[in-house]
Amino acid sequence: MKEIILVTDGSADLPGNWKEKYRILLLPLWLRFTETSYRQDVDITPKLFYELVNKTREIPKTAFPSPDQMAAFYHSIAEKGDQILSLHVASKLSGTFTAVQQAARQLINELDLYPIDSGAGSAALAFMCRDVRLLEQAGYSIQKIKQHLDQASKNLKIVFTVDNLEYARLSGRVNLLQSTLSSLLKLKPVIELKEGLLEVIEKVRTRQKAFNWLLEYAREHTARADFSVAVVHANDLPAAEHMKELLEKLENVKEVVITELAIPVAAHLGPGTVGLVLYPALSSSLYQGNNE
Numbered sequence: 059m060k061e062i063i064l065v066t067d068g069s070a071d072l073p074g075n076w077k078e079k080y081r082i083l084l085l086p087l088w089l090r091f092t093e094t095s096y097r098q099d100v101d102i103t104p105k106l107f108y109e110l111v112n113k114t115r116e117i118p119k120t121a122f123p124s125p126d127q128m129a130a131f132y133h134s135i136a137e138k139g140d141q142i143l144s145l146h147v148a149s150k151l152s153g154t155f156t157a158v159q160q161a162a163r164q165l166i167n168e169l170d171l172y173p174i175d176s177g178a179g180s181a182a183l184a185f186m187c188r189d190v191r192l193l194e195q196a197g198y199s200i201q202k203i204k205q206h207l208d209q210a211s212k213n214l215k216i217v218f219t220v221d222n223l224e225y226a227r228l229s230g231r232v233n234l235l236q237s238t239l240s241s242l243l244k245l246k247p248v249i250e251l252k253e254g255l256l257e258v259i260e261k262v263r264t265r266q267k268a269f270n271w272l273l274e275y276a277r278e279h280t281a282r283a284d285f286s287v288a289v290v291h292a293n294d295l296p297a298a299e300h301m302k303e304l305l306e307k308l309e310n311v312k313e314v315v316i317t318e319l320a321i322p323v324a325a326h327l328g329p330g331t332v333g334l335v336l337y338p339a340l341s342s343s344l345y346q347g348n349n350e
Contacts, residue, residue, distance in 0.1 A: 070183035125160035147179040150254035181288030216251035218333025219268035284339035293329035
C-alpha cells in the first residue's frame, strides 16, 4: 500500500524538521505588497516581510491559489490511485479549504483527494499532520484517521496575545475604534480561536500579565488530560523560550515545541505576538497497533 500523500497549506507552523520527518508537502500562499506579489517561503522570508511592513506601513493582502492552480499542484505530486490527505486552515478564516474542495471535484475521477477543514490553524496543523503519519504507520485507514482528526479538532485550544494592535488595525482584522482605544490605554488583548473564529476574550494592562494569563489558561485546560503544546511567536524567540520553560513544569503537558508564526498569519497579528496551541496528546495505545 502506497503511503498517503500529506498536504497542508502555508498557514501551518511546522516545528524544526517536521516537514521532512513526516513528509509534509506545503501548498504555498501568496502575499501582495502594492504591485508586487511574493510566494511564501520562496520569494519572501519573515525578515524581509517585517522590513517591508515597516517601510511601506502596509499589510500585504494574502491569497491562495485558484482551484485550477490547486488541481495542477495535486497533479504534480500524485498519480492516479494515490490517496491525498489535504489539511487546511479553518474555512471560517480563509477561503483555502473551499478552493481545495473545488479542486477535489475537478479531480474526482483522477485522484483520491480528501480535503479536511481543521477548524484551526498554526501549529494545530502540524500536530494533525504528525498524527496522520503515526496512525498511518499503525495501520489505520484514511477514514479512521479522518475520524481521529475530527475529534482532535474539537478538543484543541488556540490562544494568543498581540503585542501591538497596529498590524491588526492595518489589516482590518480589528475595529479601528477598538484598536485605537486599546492602544491609547496600552491594553494587551488575549485572543482565542473559538469554533473557527477569532474572539477577544480578555484585555490586560501589561505584556507580562498577558503571558501570565496564557500560562494560567494552559494550566486550567491541561488539568484533566494530556496535551502536546506549541508555543508560537512572531519574531520574539526569547519570549517563546521563556514560556516553554514555564509550560514544561505543568503536569499533563507531555511536550512543548516552539515554532514561528507563518507569514500569512503574522501579517494580521504583527511582531511580538505569542500564542499557545494546546493539542490532545496522541495516546501510545492508538498508534502501536493496527486499527483498520
